[in-house]
Amino acid sequence: MNLLPAYVLLDLETTGATPARDRITEIALIRYENGEEVARWQTLVNPHMPIPPFIQTLTGIGDDMVQAAPDFESVAPRLYQYLDGAVLVAHNVRFDHGFLKHEFQRIGIILRQKVLCSVKLSRLLYPQHRSHGLDAVIQRHQIVVAARHRAMGDVEAVAAFIEAAGRELGEDRVALEVARLMTAPSLPPGLDPSLLDELPETAGVYLFFGADDAPLYIGKGVNLRSRVLAHFSGKTTDMAQAVRRVEWLETVGEFSALLLESHLIKTRQPLHNSLQRRQRQLCAWRLAAAPDIHPQAQLVREDAIDPTALGDLFGLYRSRKHAEEALRGIARNHALNPRLLGLESGDVRASSEPDAQHYLRLKLALAAQRLKDWPYPGKIAVREYDATSQRTQLHVFEHWCYLASVDNEADLHDVLAQRSTPVFDLDIYKLLQQVLLPPAKTGAKPAIGGLEIVHFQDGYDQQKTSSSSQ
Template structure:
């Protein structure tokens, strides 16, 4: 096996589900190696203290009757710790097994800290041309046999067999070099404790880098938190910003979300609220838009309005969203020039009579009586139409549901008039949002994000009344495709 590692344990767990925070271990099996030679093996059923779901029993063959007389995790915790002591913990998708073990020890008031090595990542490194790297995929591609698949010791023995076969196919040196590279890991900044690595999940969420005080240096998001955080410390891909962060970072915090949308929304809110020094793109900016007069006799015909006047109920008269007044004026001038509109009638030039652009034949002459005002106004509206802000397509508030397929984590993101009201995880919080009259500020990033997400998302619940009761429609954690109204 991994003869360059003095001590390591190949381990597998069976559990009642996929979430360490409330699911429990039902079986443990391990084989311990010293310098590549097997020295110990151990397995035991574990009474989880909760009922095993029927679909889990069908998968593993472990029933409630089988674990009724088995020891609890507390009973075997010290024995297991002795097997793990001083060893590298290796498993197929080791984050799953390690997460459950840490949670079980934490419930006992103890802390488990192990160096880990993932044999899924090892498979991806050794066989990059293969798509699948699950144990079932490895069984199929290598023609291995396993008489006790989805039982802990059966899966441990399968991992051992697969590594030995990889040595035969690829050579022992190639396998051991791959293990060394996986074990080496990234070069962490000197002020950062390496122990934090084992705690970061590879699930969607937001991460925050801190220096010596409570103000974050940088806030980011990812669908795979641990991988993204570690990428900041990869010497091969370090940017100037990452190098600057590396010189001052002292700790990392993270917040898990159910999916990518939740991570994007949370990241945007935290950056706006906390203004980290190394974030630029999502930091707060003033917004401007072009407001078109409702009739021909108003002057100016187009105004640049600031965010105080950018409200969803007047979106039919607003065109474009800009980060500066200068940007809005530049866009308007380009439209006027491209469509031969009159800058004087529109209101960006002073004076009376024919404008200078008409003398250059860059205006169709509405200012000189050569074009009907009604036609000019129509051409202006048509030219601005691609910039028109999209009205809110629902009759009221909506909820966009996300669920993490691995952890089961569910969140409902509530919106109204393109504004994110709140992200909730239970019905009481949702009821509060639905019955409270919210007046959040319009945000450009949320507007763009939600427009993009709603193009493909069907997991939307439309709440047509603010006084709605849960008995009147699907609950917040149920899937229900909301129907937008016609714009």
């Protein structure tokens, strides 16, 4: 099938899922030109590192098989020839492309390759199906595979899928969707075109910088590539046209990205994140200690908010003006005396209602606005795990406040032993409201997937209190 002038179907087997850490153990490819197969090549590769037992079981490639195989540097010239002038096609191409870029980079070569993902092609061609992994594609099209999880076996499976799609839907339809996938977004003139090849399809945070290298915008996405390119698709904004440089930081998952985004917005103060930048006027309402203390509602500013006693506060507002407007609305709806609330001047003794009765009605009126006390006896961690990268990160919190993040449980001791003063942050409080569940609801799934909530007992023992399926 003549999809492209030249393309290479490729598959890699590796020691793991992380390009920066793991290495290639097998390469297989078929090169097509003008719809005809012109070359076919496969080789084992010595990764110069042990192959984990799980990977050996999955692929059938053991340490003994690669011991005498050439290393990547030895096969790189031949591989580069096969890739030259062709589009790289693979099932989940970002995985294979990422490994190739890292391997070439280790030997001083920058790989710039146009890519096409056959997973995305399957989604466009067969939107009625939910799963588009290679196993699902093989089953759906009844493809006979000689050696699943070996590089050439998987390459042949992708080739058979493309042929089957051409028979079922017509070659013109397949070619149309391929052309759609190959249409690159239009980047602003000041951006390096290599951005299209380098953006990863992982969760993380991205930063846009302007001509003076000042931060313009900070955002997050579960797929950095699609999220960043969405800013430059269709009718772009003035902000998007002003972007001259893009940075990104990959994270384990969505929760880690949300935390990092919140932190970077507050520290970098980007121009176009005005709604999320720190506003030091945050405040809440607190009832007076007794009914005869006037005003009965007292404003508490951010620097006086005690995270250990949030249950004594009502509402969280980004300014004194917003807080007073909200309290006036509550007073109107519940026929409360604005003088007793301190919203109007005048003699509070003129009220015919006893202070104690008014105080009780105020307390009931504010009940729906009451903030939540910390539902745990001490520090907890939110553990986020990504099965694809096999990365784990733990984020430690106490009294709704973010304390620190660590990449492994061995580093937790120092974090848990810290005696720092928690700093309250409204955005973190709102984020944790989506994730942390009271102990009474143990077993329920957090709103963000891939998380485990862990609390700590004496001796830093850890106990999982709720989890989501991964």
